[in-house]
Amino acid sequence: MRLIHHGGHRGVTGSCHELRFDNDRSLLVDCGLFQGRDARDHPSLHIEFPIDGVEAVVLTHAHIDHVGRLPYLLSAGFKGPIFCSRPTARLLPLLLEDALKIGFTRNRHLVNAFLEKIKPLLRPLLFGVWEDLPGGARIRLKRAGHILGSAYVEVDVDGKRVVFSGDLGAPYAPLIYAPKPPFRADLLVLESTYGDRVHEGRRERRQRLREVLERTLEDGGATIIPSFSLGRTQELLYELDVIMGQLARKRSVRSRLREVDVIVDSPLATRFTEIYSDCSMFWDGEARRRLRFGDHPLVFENLMTVGDHKEHRWTVEYIQRKGRGAVVIAGSGMCTGGRVVNYLKALLGDERTDVVFVGYQAAGTPGRVIQSRRRAVTLDGKSYPIKAKVHDLAGYSAHADQRNLLNFVRRMRQAPGEVVLVHGEEKAKRALCAKLRGIGVRCVG
Numbered sequence: 001m002r003l004i005h006h007g008g009h010r011g012v013t014g015s016c017h018e019l020r021f022d023n024d025r026s027l028l029v030d031c032g033l034f035q036g037r038d039a040r041d042h043p044s045l046h047i048e049f050p051i052d053g054v055e056a057v058v059l060t061h062a063h064i065d066h067v068g069r070l071p072y073l074l075s076a077g078f079k080g081p082i083f084c085s086r087p088t089a090r091l092l093p094l095l096l097e098d099a100l101k102i103g104f105t106r107n108r109h110l111v112n113a114f115l116e117k118i119k120p121l122l123r124p125l126l127f128g129v130w131e132d133l134p135g136g137a138r139i140r141l142k143r144a145g146h147i148l149g150s151a152y153v154e155v156d157v158d159g160k161r162v163v164f165s166g167d168l169g170a171p172y173a174p175l176i177y178a179p180k181p182p183f184r185a186d187l188l189v190l191e192s193t194y195g196d197r198v199h200e201g202r203r204e205r206r207q208r209l210r211e212v213l214e215r216t217l218e219d220g221g222a223t224i225i226p227s228f229s230l231g232r233t234q235e236l237l238y239e240l241d242v243i244m245g246q247l248a249r250k251r252s253v254r255s256r257l258r259e260v261d262v263i264v265d266s267p268l269a270t271r272f273t274e275i276y277s278d279c280s281m282f283w284d285g286e287a288r289r290r291l292r293f294g295d296h297p298l299v300f301e302n303l304m305t306v307g308d309h310k311e312h313r314w315t316v317e318y319i320q321r322k323g324r325g326a327v328v329i330a331g332s333g334m335c336t337g338g339r340v341v342n343y344l345k346a347l348l349g350d351e352r353t354d355v356v357f358v359g360y361q362a363a364g365t366p367g368r369v370i371q372s373r374r375r376a377v378t379l380d381g382k383s384y385p386i387k388a389k390v391h392d393l394a395g396y397s398a399h400a401d402q403r404n405l406l407n408f409v410r411r412m413r414q415a416p417g418e419v420v421l422v423h424g425e426e427k428a429k430r431a432l433c434a435k436l437r438g439i440g441v442r443c444v445g
Helices: 037-041 070-075 086-103 108-121 202-219 232-248 251-257 267-278 285-292 309-322 340-347 366-371 402-410 426-438
Strands: 002-007 016-020 026-029 054-058 082-085 122-125 138-143 151-157 160-164 187-191 222-226 261-265 303-305 326-330 354-357 376-379 382-385 389-392 418-422
Touching: 070 086, 070 108, 082 086, 082 138, 086 108, 086 122, 086 267, 108 122, 187 402, 202 222, 202 232, 202 251, 202 326, 202 354, 222 340, 232 251, 232 261, 232 267, 232 326, 261 267, 261 309, 309 340, 326 340, 340 366, 340 376, 340 382, 354 366, 366 376, 366 389, 402 426, 418 426
Parallel strands: 026 054, 054 082, 082 122, 160 187, 187 418, 222 326, 222 354, 261 303, 261 326, 354 389
Antiparallel strands: 002 016, 016 026, 138 151, 151 160, 376 382
16 A cells, blocks of 8 residues: 655645555545645646556545646546435535636636536545455545535545545534544655644634624725635635624614624625525534524625626726725635735725734745735736735634644544654645644654
């Protein structure tokens, strides 16, 4: 048995790991797209490793850095099954359709042809149920708590158990169940995105977001939240629903609250939110209780969505011209493109603007530059001054922090034989590895 990395080992994006069995057959875990600095180091999107022995692919979740190279895998000739959870099977075609239109082709015929090609290969699995593979191995998905449908993967082969964490979420995240550690692992392939950081708690992060929104109410500025369409946007809507309800009970701000719109400017995020609503049976207990009592956590009075590009341009210009208070959630999450860029161009130079980062910003992205509070950022080849206030609410990250990752390992009933760290920058890996070794776990970066 041999572990081979085709991405996501020396960086944070492009996750793709091959577990090769003794019979020269193998299982591919994820097949993701490189982003930011990782993309510059890996300019070719084509599959550059042999796929003859790959008997199946298993997807941990439907984020682009874990599934974005699937079109190229199929173009290389892969025709085997693609295993994933049921919600991931719902989300994946929509995500890939959008990725294809943006980065591969806008030809509707070619997009439809690819979608028709991949759908028969999808094999949705129930959480917690073993699935036999043709070569003698078996796999099982467990909830990872990252986004709807996210899973970590247990693989049994030749009497050994290998666990791929995928992306693990933090406890107490809205909408989805927290991950529970596996019983054991001879080899644990563990993400390390925030291996050197500890997030603030849910109560603290919600209070900080509320304070930013109260500032928006006070000065009539705009709050811009760059957000991934899948996962983060839905979590933010859940939290904003709670905060808006709290503010509505304060007489001093009740009237001003009606003047502030919460704008989701992402048709893709809107479609993902619809799937989230359809899949409410996969929500956690808290979210389903709210739904039973008539409070839909993804819909509230101040919420509006923006449709086509003409409406988007009008909304940007209106907010800039009128100085009307607004909270804007738009993609992309790392400010590498998408509609959020136009809001940043229009509003970064306004001191009343707040930019709130709620997720990881990869090195080499405009999001990292703004997050680092530089004086200016380059967007579409032009420099824009940064006068806005910048906030980093890492507690809203869908990734587990150092403490969560250590607990995932520490709470296994049998300690893992070895931990291989992936999906992290070198500094984060070193810090997490040192902590793991400190509790007696063999670790390699």
